[in-house]
Amino acid sequence: MKAKTFTRTLLAGAALLLAGQAMTADNSKQIEVSDDSFNCLTAMTQVGEYFVDNLLGNLEATVAVAQSATGGTFPPGSVVSLIPSEVMVKHQEGWNPATNDWEFFELNVSAEGTAIGVRGTTEVVNRFGGNCFGCHTLARSEWDLICGTDHGCAPLSISREQIHAIQNGDPRCVRED
16 A cells, blocks of 8 residues: 555656646746855744745745735745745746746755755755745745645644754854854
């Protein structure tokens, strides 16, 4: 029975990967993202448990969707991060329909700054072994792939206390003692 479940999981993952790659077509709608695009979490705006920013300067619209009790579609340029090493960036509409135009990033963060480790659509796996898109695709459509405690995503494998400790330990943040 476990072998069948494992095989089904592999096949589903392969289908998601192929679908994402097939639908990533319009690079003219891709927003430029570099190591310098990512800030310390405290330089971003905290909304509930996560942090947001907007690479195109439309922070007000990003915050409005993040704070909405009914969901919404994040504007292009939106950056969403729960922990320092994992970030989502929203590209222009039509960039990748399979991921609602989101790109997932696994970052290497240090006191010196940020380096993009891995970036992509359906294939990015975080340091906890989870496929970013695989989890975020479970969010109900009104939440635009953003997970929350009541958005339809599976619970995280780490506690809220651990999340807060990871957030507070962002090495890019300047701490005054």
